[in-house]
């Protein structure tokens with residue numbers, strides 16, 4: 001697909017990339033100079049595995065209002081992208097053959113990270129409001145061996161763009177506490193909400209500290225900096241993650257952390273996030289509007305309240321085959337099959353709207369709909 005998307009006339013809804021024209025290039029350059037003037041050699045030195053104190057305090061204070069409690073800086077660990085977070089979680093929790101509970105479909109990168117530790121998957125029924133609590137209970141009642149954790153993306157999920165409904169969040173935490181099942185709450189898109197109210201993270205409902213929360217700077221600043229974070233209130237889990245990270249990379253890049261921290265501490269940062277939200281909202285509207293106008297009646301698609309992806313289904317179709325036709329029409333997407341751990345559902349497609357201009361989205365959706373008609 002990469003080869004195809006490098007051709008200039010191909011429109012790609014395939015990748016999961018943020019809009020590069022919104023990256024704060026000038027500000028990051030200025031912050032880098034400020035960091036070097038202020039910290040000099042220590043910004044280039046080895047640093048602690050947990051992350052620089054400035055970053056840990058910033059994450060704690062930014063997330064405390066959402067968690068509804070004062071997060072202590074020592075609960076925060078910096079990771080080299082939340083993708084590393086997923087790998088480290090796999091490393092400390094999963095023995096070959098262990099079960100992990102997932103939404104169906106789920107994030108391909110998480111499946112890849114857990115696959116490396118030879119996990120097996122139990123999937124929970126998922127509807128427009130996210131994981132169905134009754135289905136989770138049924139799965140946990142009969143699971144053998146009992147799973148190691150539940151992995152979910154509560155906000156604007158990758159790949160479906162769906163959000164776990166408010167009332168279900170507490171229900172799911174209570175069910176998992178009842179069964180003593182840790183939750184891995186992966187929240188890269190939470191700040192990218194276009195409509196409606198922010199919903200409290202699952203971590204805010206936890207009584208026992210069994211939620212491992214993951215956030216990232218990738219979608220609100222830039223993914224190339226590889227600055228992300230865990231919030232883990234359980235000390236034992238935190239210590240194991242630190243040991244695992246030490247073995248993996250000693251620590252995340254010191255300079256990247258200092259520069260990231262310097263930028264998010266400027267007044268420009270909040271306005272920057274608002275601009276990303278405005279831009280992606282317009283692109284979501286454009287993609288949704290174009291689908292309404294051009295999609296054949298059988299195509300089903302949603303209107304996510306945030307994030308970077310819209311999910312469409314073409315009942316009866318195999319979207320792997322559809323991709324071949326759409327490539328001829330010069331537009332690509334990610335076929336849904338690979339997001340299902342059982343690889344048993346083939347009619348879905350993930351459409352990224354963050355990385356294309358409205359003009360390209362309009363043209364790309366027309367081409368895609370032509371391909372669907374043809375196929």
Ligand SMILES: Cc1ncc(COP(=O)(O)O)c(C=O)c1O
Nearest residue numbers: 016081082083107158216218228
């Ligand atoms: C659900 C989810 N988790 C984790 C990641 C990895 O993000 P990061 O850039 O922080 O490694 C992504 C990236 O797209 C994602 O969609």
